[in-house]
Amino acid sequence: MVRKGQPLLSIYSPDLVSAQEEFLLALRIKKIYETQSAAEFSTQGEKLLQSARKRLLLWDLTPQQVENLEKAGEIKRNLTLYSQVDGFVMEKMVFKGMGILPEPRFIKLETFLPSGLLRISMSMNFLYPGGQRGSISLSYYPGESFEGTATYIYPAVDSKTRTAKVRFDLPNPEFRLKPEMWPAWK
Numbered sequence: 001m002v003r004k005g006q007p008l009l010s011i012y013s014p015d016l017v018s019a020q021e022e023f024l025l026a027l028r029i030k031k032i033y034e035t036q037s038a039a040e041f042s043t044q045g046e047k048l049l050q051s052a053r054k055r056l057l058l059w060d061l062t063p064q065q066v067e068n069l070e071k072a073g074e075i076k077r078n079l080t081l082y083s084q085v086d087g088f089v090m091e092k093m094v095f096k097g098m099g100i101l102p103e104p105r106f107i108k109l110e111t112f113l114p115s116g117l118l119r120i121s122m123s124m125n126f127l128y129p130g131g132q133r134g135s136i137s138l139s140y141y142p143g144e145s146f147e148g149t150a151t152y153i154y155p156a157v158d159s160k161t162r163t164a165k166v167r168f169d170l171p172n173p174e175f176r177l178k179p180e181m182w183p184a185w186k
Helices: 014-034 039-058 064-073
Strands: 008-012 078-082 087-092 107-113 115-125 131-139 144-157 164-173
Touching: 014 039, 014 064, 039 064, 107 131, 107 144
Parallel strands: none
Antiparallel strands: 008 078, 087 107, 115 164, 131 144, 144 164
């Protein structure tokens, strides 16, 4: 389980170093343009800086990390990426010393809904749309059941098992339910 703001990994990327360099350069250009008498220069300097800031944020850096870069004026070779959400790490596709490509995900998280519910996908072989309620029991918690509401029925049916996936929202304030737990439906 990870919480929003918790460090997930530290990364070195030449592109990320370059993005930091561009940000610091844009910051210097903005300061130079502010000394010019034409308002157009100041506006262009601000646009350049905002574009460089946005590029860093697209790397999933936090606004605080960008602010720290601005204050320190020093490029960091390795940067820490933080979790944007509360959730469970379902897959980890990177390991220490491993090279990465920009396209694949590094880490797959299953997230909590803002209400404290956990969105879990499970299979059922009977269901109709419209917020049907269901109750599950788990061998992990004998004698207990959890009630939730069907919020989405996936459009495809597995041809081998003849089942469809359904998303249920289940109250989970203590985070006892975790993704991929296998339920017994009632």
